[in-house]
Amino acid sequence: MNMTNHEQRLLSRNIQPTAMRIRILSFMVENKSALGLPDLEETFTHADRTTLYRTLKTFLEHGLVHQINDASGITKYALCSENCTCSYPDDVHVHFYCTSCEQTFCFPHLGIPHYDLPENFIPSHGSFVITGSCPSCSS
């Protein structure tokens, strides 16, 4: 649809908007849950795994997506909000991993509390994941 929109979104993060990257960004925008490399492999069968891998890595390094470590053994990625800088704790929110369908969801409205960490523990990121059953799977 409005590819120019996606191009600008990439450019705003200093990512060269190649055809491949626009297609992957588009897919992530349309998708409701976080995505892992295997998900992209299934969808973009024509593209090489390495390209998909490096695309996610580029997106992550430029702050277009954030990383989620759920219990699936697959590193998931989800789009950041427009003004997100992935800073701790303000831009960190809770995620939900469904053990049944193995999908991971962002809960951007659920922030994390401030923690007084023990002396000399310096935080920089956070991954807060609640595991359970999603609406589609909690019959």
Add this chain to the structure above:
Amino acid sequence: MNMTNHEQRLLSRNIQPTAMRIRILSFMVENKSALGLPDLEETFTHADRTTLYRTLKTFLEHGLVHQINDASGITKYALCSENCTCSYPDDVHVHFYCTSCEQTFCFPHLGIPHYDLPENFIPSHGSFVITGSCPSCSS
């Protein structure tokens, strides 16, 4: 030392206290940080990887340890407190993953807040990990 103590701890979780399991439990008690399978492999070079793997699995299934998914790509395990049932949210606490030494620490005194999840999301577990630099590494 007091091996009988460890034996009782295993028995209280309905785990047969074999020599191997007592040795691994002992190692986990002495260790300050959470441990992954590769850590056990390095330490128990005489034992088979599968045995170590299944020991961790048994410990987990019987609630002797809890699981932590940090950004290391290695599933970590840490001992539960005596009366822990790993129930959400009461027995869930914050963890800290140091990207420098790749060690993961339990912060049992830092609990997690109650979250009002969206409709029909049923929680059962939680993995809350703050990433950064630990005292030894934040020079």
Add this chain to the structure above:
DNA sequence: TATGTTATGCAACTCAATTGCAAAGATCAG
């Protein structure tokens, strides 16, 4: 001791993640 159950060891395999290198494509100065 005899018998059934559980734990351990060995070997093989799956799969996500990662790297080196070569080819293709884009960018830019002249």
Add this chain to the structure above:
DNA sequence: CTGATCTTTGCAATTGAGTTGCATAACATA
């Protein structure tokens, strides 16, 4: 437009965590 340069993509191979099937050893129990 042309050639040099940089970036992106594709291909091939490897690493390493996790997992499984099956055989054997150790253990428990009668």
